[in-house]
Amino acid sequence: MKIAHIIPGSGGSFYCGNCxxxxxxxxxxxxxxxxxxxxxxxxxxxxxxxxxxxxxxxYGAVDTYLKQRFPVFRYMPPxxxxxxxSKPVLHLAAQNAGSTRAKxxxxxxxxxxxGEDGLQKEELERLVEWLKEEAKPDVVHLSNAxxxxxxxxxxxxxxxxVVCSLQDEDVWIDVMSEKNxxxxxxxxxERAKEVDAFVAVSDFYAGDMKRRLHLNDxxxxxxxxxxxxxxxxxxxxxxxxPIIGYISRMCEDNGLDILVDAxxxxxxxxxxxxxxxxxxxxxxxxxxxxxQEQKKVIAQAGxxxxxxxxxxxxxxxxxxFFDLVALLSVPVLNGEAFGLYQLEALASGIPLVQPExxxxxxxxxxxxxxxxxxxxxxxxxxxAWKSLILDPAKLSELSKAGLAGVKKxxxxxxxxxxxxxxxxxxxx
Numbered sequence: 001m002k003i004a005h006i007i008p009g010s011g012g013s014f015y016c017g018n019c020x021x022x023x024x025x026x027x028x029x030x031x032x033x034x035x036x037x038x039x040x041x042x043x044x045x046x047x048x049x050x051x052x053x054x055x056x057x058x059y060g061a062v063d064t065y066l067k068q069r070f071p072v073f074r075y076m077p078p079x080x081x082x083x084x085x086s087k088p089v090l091h092l093a094a095q096n097a098g099s100t101r102a103k104x105x106x107x108x109x110x111x112x113x114x115g116e117d118g119l120q121k122e123e124l125e126r127l128v129e130w131l132k133e134e135a136k137p138d139v140v141h142l143s144n145a146x147x148x149x150x151x152x153x154x155x156x157x158x159x160x161x162v163v164c165s166l167q168d169e170d171v172w173i174d175v176m177s178e179k180n181x182x183x184x185x186x187x188x189x190e191r192a193k194e195v196d197a198f199v200a201v202s203d204f205y206a207g208d209m210k211r212r213l214h215l216n217d218x219x220x221x222x223x224x225x226x227x228x229x230x231x232x233x234x235x236x237x238x239x240x241x242p243i244i245g246y247i248s249r250m251c252e253d254n255g256l257d258i259l260v261d262a263x264x265x266x267x268x269x270x271x272x273x274x275x276x277x278x279x280x281x282x283x284x285x286x287x288x289x290x291x292q293e294q295k296k297v298i299a300q301a302g303x304x305x306x307x308x309x310x311x312x313x314x315x316x317x318x319x320x321f322f323d324l325v326a327l328l329s330v331p332v333l334n335g336e337a338f339g340l341y342q343l344e345a346l347a348s349g350i351p352l353v354q355p356e357x358x359x360x361x362x363x364x365x366x367x368x369x370x371x372x373x374x375x376x377x378x379x380x381x382x383x384a385w386k387s388l389i390l391d392p393a394k395l396s397e398l399s400k401a402g403l404a405g406v407k408k409x410x411x412x413x414x415x416x417x418x419x420x421x422x423x424x425x426x427x428x
Contacts, residue, residue: 001423002035004137006127006147008042021167021201021225021340022143028228028416037135039127041147058127059112059120106180109172113187115149124150128157139423145169145198145213148191161196161426166209168337171253189213196426199223199419202359205337221422226412227343229403234349235323237399238392242274244385245325245350247313247341248281248332252290255331255355260294261378262331264301266385275389280310280321322348327389329353331376335360346370346406351398353384366409369402 007022026036040057111118118124131137131154140154142164151162173184192198192213199221200206206222209215244263248254256279263277283291291309298307310321328345335358342352342363352370354360364370373384388394 001139001420001427002037002135002137003029003139003141003423004037004039004131004135005141005143006039006041006150007143008040008147021338022165024227024412025416025419028226028412029419031413032416032420034420037137039131039135056130058130059123106176109146109176110180110183110187112146113149113184113191115151115191116153118149124153128153132158138427139163141165142195143167145188145192145209146172148188148195151191151194155194161423162194163197163199163422163426164192164195166198166200166205166337168205170208170212171334171336185212192219195219197221197422199422201225201338202362204359204362223415223418223422224410225338225340225343226410226415227340227347227406228412229347229407232322232344232347233319234347234399234403237326237349237351237395240324240326241276242272242389243276243278243325243327244389245321245328245345246277246279246281246330247318247321247328247344248330248339249287250279250281250283250291251287253333254281255333255376256290257294257297258331258333258376258378258381259329260297260307262329262381262385263307264297264303265378265382266389267301267303267306269386272386272390275306275385277307278310278321278325279307280313280317282311282313318344322350325350326395327351327353327385329381329385331355331381332357332360333376334358339363342367342370343406343410346402346410349399349403351388351395351402353381353388355381363410367402367405369398369405371398 005022005026023038026038029036037055039055041059043057111120115121115124127150131140137158138160140158140160140162142148142150142162144165144167146169148164151164154160154162173181176184192215196219198209198215198219200209200223202224203222206220210220246256246259250256259277259279266272266275295304295309298304310317313321322345328341328350329352330339330341331354332339335355338359342354342360345352346367346369352364354364354370354372355376356372356374357376361372364372371384371388373380388398
């Protein structure tokens, strides 16, 4: 079977769990003998070295934005389009949060959901034509429901099934104004009727999106995110220094300030003098001011020397991060549909301390490799850390359980087989 997986790229400027998830699934599907074509939208894919000459970036972020905001760009010669979609321009765009947040992009989000009725209809036709003439897939898989505007033309032109993942669409839409938010959800409900199968990344999120999009049971599947344990090298947790880790985009929405305030509370107790904090995951330009504010708070508390900010977070740098930390927390303000960093930590033998929000309890309960706290406050997070970080026996128990749990419940190869089963069902 040949699958075209359409994935919005992040450009690699920050740890993008959804981008990583999609890339891991593509490799696992290939291991099963499936043919996979990764088709990037907006920006190049995170941790991906694909050649733009081989598979172009469709709906280039800069070109699409300018045409949406300034009508004159819709009449520019092809040479201008080519320049705006070049690697240097797209990588520059990746450094700016304008392409990774909804603020300022509400109208474009609506337009994209309208598909052939939106302002990007010419780019949609270019994508569909490329899929038909070049990729020639048996199934098209949309990375998230914000791409539902593509489904109708793909099905009309290619006469094949369309599958759509469900992962954190609410994070993008719910921050919009009430008018834009309601309009987006209404369009998505209508466009959802054209999709053969939706695949949610957690039970929690399946329930949430079933309600929001009015999905029927035959149309909705759950397929947890997975990792390959062989990709990770867990270290003996009892031999590690007491280092608490954070890996995600370093921003307010992901609870970085909660993490910092909790660490300051922890360090007020002399018993935890040896505990250090290690923070990584990248950023966009929008995050710079917020990060500087957090560094100032840390400095005022006299803790600059025990907090380590790590710029590199890909490849070997991420492995070094997991080699060092003994506990992981990413206290996302409103939770997440899943959070791949949790599985990466568990597969590295690192216990989790996560808030009772979103799918976090689901992952912790299934893996048995961490603890949940409530509410998502610095005080409660610090208290949870205190119960674990200097207790080698408890850490070892959670580490072993987490390693076993991630292999049992979140193995990427088993999850990929389930995904193939879904493809087969919609094809028949």
